[in-house]
Amino acid sequence: MLQQTRVRAVIPYYEKFLRRFPTPQALAQAAESEVLALWSGLGYYWRARRLQLAAQAIGAAPAFPGTYAELRALPGIGGYTAAAVASIAFDAAHAAVDGNVLRVIARVTNDASDTGAGVTRRRFQAIADSWLEAAQPGTFNQALMELGATVCLPRAPLCTACPLSGVCRARAAGTQAQLPVKLGAAKPRAVDVQVVVACKPGYVLLGQRAAGEPRLAGFWELPEPARLPAATPLEPVARVRHAIVNQLFRVTVLRCGPVRAPRGYRWIAADEAARLPLTTLTRKALACIN
Ligand code: SF4
Incomplete structure (x- = not known):
């Protein structure tokens, strides 16, 4: 979790994650959608997927990997993380840089x-x-x-x-x-996007990204205006910024009334939506509407 993310941002996720998955076995056996939902908002979702793969590899190993080489062989573990875990947890002499x-x-x-x-x-x-x-x-x-x-x-x-x-x-x-x-x-490249929060009391209109998408496969997100041509008027209600690797998304959040859900989207009860893996951008946009 701490890869590319500050400690303060990680702590609530870490605590929630460990409460739900207190052992590698618990994480290994969980549905990926639940793992991603608990990670939702922290970004860099490949970390969650690889952490679960690592938990599955640990479950299949005869003992918990305790050497630098064994740790380095786990999915998602690079030289720095292997050195940090090997030295802190197992007293192995590896410098973590x-x-x-x-x-x-x-x-x-x-x-x-x-x-x-x-x-x-x-x-x-x-x-x-x-x-x-x-x-x-x-x-x-x-x-x-x-x-x-x-x-x-x-x-x-x-x-x-x-x-x-x-x-x-x-x-x-x-x-x-x-x-x-x-x-x-490189300076992050600015990208302007718009997303729509269609309002119907207690529900939110979301679509799920296809399983084969190169980025954020399986995540749920708000529609862009082009998906809702019948939605008028679209009222700008907030602006949020969201940085991903070398892109800075400048997001205008628009609001409209109830609309017919287009193909690939559906109205989801707000409490159910909270348990889904939402993209970080969607989570931020919904937070500023709420
Ligand atoms: S390592 Fe050097 S530059 Fe850094 S705080 Fe210490 S004295 Fe200053």
């Missing part, structure tokens, strides 16, 4: 290489491995991540409170603000 740790390394070593480049990442991983406190790898990894998240801040690092200030080369050189360097980070 996330964005916060990259920033600390770039500054402590005063290295202006492009952190988006694979060669830099491999070098920074090697530096983190060389720093790792092998007797307490989990504590070390959490300390370095926390230092990056709370002290070595992206815009205004708190150098006077930093335990590494005595060895930090960027601080000595006064270059903290210019590090880390990330070249070629």
